[in-house]
Amino acid sequence: MLKITEESLKKIYGINDKTIKLYNKAMEDVKGQFDKYDAIREYNQIKVLDAFQEERISDSHFTNSSGYGYDDIGRDSLERVYARIFHAESALVRPHFVNGTHAIASCLYGNLRPGDTMLSVCGSPYDTLHGVIGIAGNGKGSLKEFGIKYKQLDFKEDGVLDFEKIETTLKEDKTIKLVHVQRSTGYGYRKALKISSIKKLVEVIKGVDPSIICFIDNCYGEFIDTIEPTDVGADLLAGSLIKNIGGGISPTGGYVVGKKDYVEQASYRLTVPGIGGECGSTFGVMRSMYQGLFLAPHIAIEALKGAVFCSRIMELAGFEVLPKYDDERSDIIQAIKFNDKDKLIKFCQGIQAGSPIDSFVTCEPWDMPGYDDQVIMAAGAFIQGSSIELSADAPIREPYIGYLQGGLTFDHAKIGILISLSKILAE
Ligand SMILES: *Cc1c(COP(=O)(O)O)cnc(C)c1O
Numbered sequence: 469m470l471k472i473t474e475e476s477l478k479k480i481y482g483i484n485d486k487t488i489k490l491y492n493k494a495m496e497d498v499k500g501q502f503d504k505y506d507a508i509r510e511y512n513q514i515k516v517l518d519a520f521q522e523e524r525i526s527d528s529h530f531t532n533s534s535g536y537g538y539d540d541i542g543r544d545s546l547e548r549v550y551a552r553i554f555h556a557e558s559a560l561v562r563p564h565f566v567n568g569t570h571a572i573a574s575c576l577y578g579n580l581r582p583g584d585t586m587l588s589v590c591g592s593p594y595d596t597l598h599g600v601i602g603i604a605g606n607g608k609g610s611l612k613e614f615g616i617k618y619k620q621l622d623f624k625e626d627g628v629l630d631f632e633k634i635e636t637t638l639k640e641d642k643t644i645k646l647v648h649v650q651r652s653t654g655y656g657y658r659k660a661l662k663i664s665s666i667k668k669l670v671e672v673i674k675g676v677d678p679s680i681i682c683f684i685d686n687c688y689g690e691f692i693d694t695i696e697p698t699d700v701g702a703d704l705l706a707g708s709l710i711k712n713i714g715g716g717i718s719p720t721g722g723y724v725v726g727k728k729d730y731v732e733q734a735s736y737r738l739t740v741p742g743i744g745g746e747c748g749s750t751f752g753v754m755r756s757m758y759q760g761l762f763l764a765p766h767i768a769i770e771a772l773k774g775a776v777f778c779s780r781i782m783e784l785a786g787f788e789v790l791p792k793y794d795d796e797r798s799d800i801i802q803a804i805k806f807n808d809k810d811k812l813i814k815f816c817q818g819i820q821a822g823s824p825i826d827s828f829v830t831c832e833p834w835d836m837p838g839y840d841d842q843v844i845m846a847a848g849a850f851i852q853g854s855s856i857e858l859s860a861d862a863p864i865r866e867p868y869i870g871y872l873q874g875g876l877t878f879d880h881a882k883i884g885i886l887i888s889l890s891k892i893l894a895e
Pocket of ligand 1: 596685708
């Protein structure tokens with residue numbers, strides 16, 4: 469580290485010597501990992517650039533349609549760029565998806581019918597989907613209310629799908645129409661699902677019945693590997709544009725990619741049957757959506773480096789972490805087990821204090837709607853709730869696990885993490 473950097477960290481942020489020492493050691497340890505991820509980043513940049521060029525993207529695609537938004541060439545071309553990147557037949561990329569949950573729900577509502585069963589094979593899905601499925605909340609408007617059944621299978625062990633049980637369940641229950649897979653850990657304490665596991669899962673599903681849809685919640689997973697789930701046969705994918713693939717630039721939105729028929733069905737739930745993706749004006753956000761996608765391979769790896777560094781330095785400081793710094797990753801989330809409420813809160817407050825926006829705010833645990841426990845969230849982001857920007861959050865419950873993700877630049881992620889650790893070690 470430059471002497472001037474070390475002095476600034478001490479002077480401006482009050483980082484203590486203990487933390488600086490761990491910092492230097494951690495940076496040495498993560499070098500090999502960083503080289504590996506740089507190579508992935510470089511390849512994905514080629515993939516994205518090539519898709520732009522093949523679609524002959526030009527200034528005229530940064531359209532600003534209004535009203536119905538018929539024939540918005542910027543919107544339609546961006547969807548073809550996405551389809552190319554994912555090697556998929558079709559894509560729906562819209563600012564009208566209010567979040568990732570909305571994009572995922574459109575896939576579910578669009579492709580499931582009364583009497584069908586949705587099977588989750590990664591245990592309990594992400595919290596915000598519970599209301600969609602009808603396993604939480606008052607059930608109003610849920611898939612359950614429409615007569616769509618739900619089943620769930622747990623992992624065999626950490627991050628390992630129970631392939632045998634999945635196969636027998638699919639053979640026994642012929643009403644299963646869609647298998648729901650969550651690539652990222654979410655608020656779980658497990659490893660993210662690797663593409664190689666998704667490949668094996670697709671083989672199992674298609675071996676039983678090729679018409680069963682393999683759906684992937686791809687949130688936080690984009691550009692962490694050289695291939696995506698669609699490259700190994702997944703039928704349909706959805707995710708958020710205020711995570712990896714929006715590159716920190718896209719102001720809002722979600723995406724769906726996959727087989728043409730399944731994407732089309734999802735489009736009828738984003739808008740209405742008969743209209744689907746043909747409508748939807750884009751209010752001048754197309755340039756940001758293109759630019760975000762162009763930057764996404766780089767930004768995703770910046771965030772990933774933040775996670776890897778966090779994992780190593782927190783482990784050196786004596787905390788249990790998941791994944792470890794040298795584990796193979798499939799998402800940008802880093803979990804840290806604090807076993808102590810105070811330390812967890814201090815960690816989140818440190819991330820907030822290190823943010824470019826709202827750094828002067830002290831975050832506190834609060835009773836957030838939809839959660840059983842109090843939740844603390846640190847987010848000083850340019851885009852509200854954007855978690856490709858440096859953020860940390862946690863439900864306040866034992867064993868007090870904190871989740872860190874994002875960072876538009878690794879340099880910034882590092883500062884936030886150092887402030888947090890320094891606060892904890894200062895005790
Ligand atoms: C973020 C996320 C979602 C969707 O959340 P939104 O807040 O609606 O964008 C779904 N699944 C996983 C695993 C996620 O990380």
